[in-house]
Amino acid sequence: MNITMYILLMAVAAVLSVFGQSPGGTPKTEGQNDASCVRGTCSCSESCLTWNVVEQLFTEKSKRVEMENTIKEMKSAISALETQLSTDKKFRCETGQLGKHANPAPSWPLIQTVTFKTAFQEKPTVTYGLYLLDAAYTANLRVVTEAKNVTNTGFQVKLNTWADTTMFGARVSWMACGR
Known part of the structure; x- marks a missing residue:
């Protein structure tokens, strides 16, 4: 808290003590004095209230400093x-x-090597996905894609159909990332 807030809280403590209120808001009784003010168990005076306010301020300040x-x-x-990411040029x-698209329908499977x-x-790590798929509407569409034989120099992609599927084309986009 800043100094303005501290001064304001001190003023509130002084006003409460003038109007005969203990820190808990209960009226002071005769015979209560500063001597009964023990840290954490305040019951009477403005100095005790001031102590509680200051203690709370310092507690909050230490929490704020820690945060x-x-x-x-x-x-x-x-x-x-x-910095590490920007200087790590190895990644x-x-x-x-890749793929093929033709009419009449080409034969499948298609295996292509990427270098x-x-x-x-x-x-x-190789990620891939179909971005083109063209098949006859007269039969069910069945297609399987597979990236295989991945090495540090390349990999193979296999595109295939089965049963009575007539596929005119299939193309794959791929991305390989690593060190």
């Missing part, structure tokens, strides 16, 4: 991670597309 220090530590950790991704432009240091 500010925690926030500083978190900001520092975030900054360190951001990278490559993308591409990375630059080999990864470790086997990357």
Whole structure:
């Protein structure tokens, strides 16, 4: 809290003591004096009320300081991670597309090999998905895609159908990411 708030609280404590109120809001009784004011068990005077207010202010201040220090530590950790990410040039991704589309319908399965432009240091994670699928409306559509034989230099994609499916085309977009 700032100094203005502290002064305001001190003024409230003084006003309460002038009107004969104890810190708990009950009227003072005859014979109550500052001597009965024990930390945490106030019952009488303005000095006791002032003590409670000041104690609460310092307690809140220490909590605030502790939270500010925690926030500083978190900001520092975030900054360190951001620096690490920006300087870590080893992590990278490559993308591409493959497949075929023709009329009359080509034969399936289609197995295509992808070779990375630059080999990864470790086997990357490969993600892929169909972005084109063209099939005859006269039969059920059945298709399976599979990325297999993933190495640090490339991988294979297999597109296949079964039963009476007539597929004119299927294409896949892929992304490989790693170190």
